[in-house]
Amino acid sequence: MDNLNMPVMANxxxxxxxxxxxxxKCKCPRCRTGNxxxxxxxxxxxxxxxxxxxxxxxxQPFDLEVGFYYGSSYVSYGLSIAISVTTLVAWWVLIGFSTxxxxxxxxxxxxxxxxxxxxxxxxxxxxxxxxxxxxxxxPNWKNIAPEQPERINKDHMNAW
Ligand SMILES: [Zn+2]
Numbered sequence: 001m002d003n004l005n006m007p008v009m010a011n012x013x014x015x016x017x018x019x020x021x022x023x024x025k026c027k028c029p030r031c032r033t034g035n036x037x038x039x040x041x042x043x044x045x046x047x048x049x050x051x052x053x054x055x056x057x058x059x060q061p062f063d064l065e066v067g068f069y070y071g072s073s074y075v076s077y078g079l080s081i082a083i084s085v086t087t088l089v090a091w092w093v094l095i096g097f098s099t100x101x102x103x104x105x106x107x108x109x110x111x112x113x114x115x116x117x118x119x120x121x122x123x124x125x126x127x128x129x130x131x132x133x134x135x136x137x138x139p140n141w142k143n144i145a146p147e148q149p150e151r152i153n154k155d156h157m158n159a160w
Contacts, residue, residue, distance in 0.1 A: 029132040031058035031141040042120035060146040076126035
């Protein structure tokens with residue numbers, strides 16, 4: 001057997017390569033294994049946005065700078081648009097629209113209810129996607145310490 005073509009950072013732990021899709025499970029972007037949120041169920045609303053300060057698996061900080069997650073509102077907005085387009089197309093195909101009746105307004109109402117109902121999931125997902133823009137997956141996370149954020153102000157942590 002010729003091992004010359006093996007990747008340099010071969011995964012020797014025997015674990016399967018964690019999927020990039022773990023971003024949808026709100027996993028840490030660096031190790032794709034640790035949970036970002038303390039409570040598994042997003043519908044326990046008092047704890048929906050309660051996050052670990054660092055990844056429980058690889059110690060990656062989740063608060064990269066003061067107000068870091070303000071930017072996630074753009075992601076949240078994009079997700080809401082994507083869902084609205086999806087329900088619009090589904091409604092168009094399954095129910096249809098007409099200028100003769102109020103079907104368009106029924107769609108708006110139903111879409112609004114869906115968006116509100118999904119809010120806890122969307123808010124978490126927006127944070128998970130947002131931090132994945134800034135923190136890359138590191139296949140060697142077990143051996144290398146995570147980068148520490150520079151602009152953290154401990155006094156302001158958890159102020160939002
Ligand atoms: Zn991690």
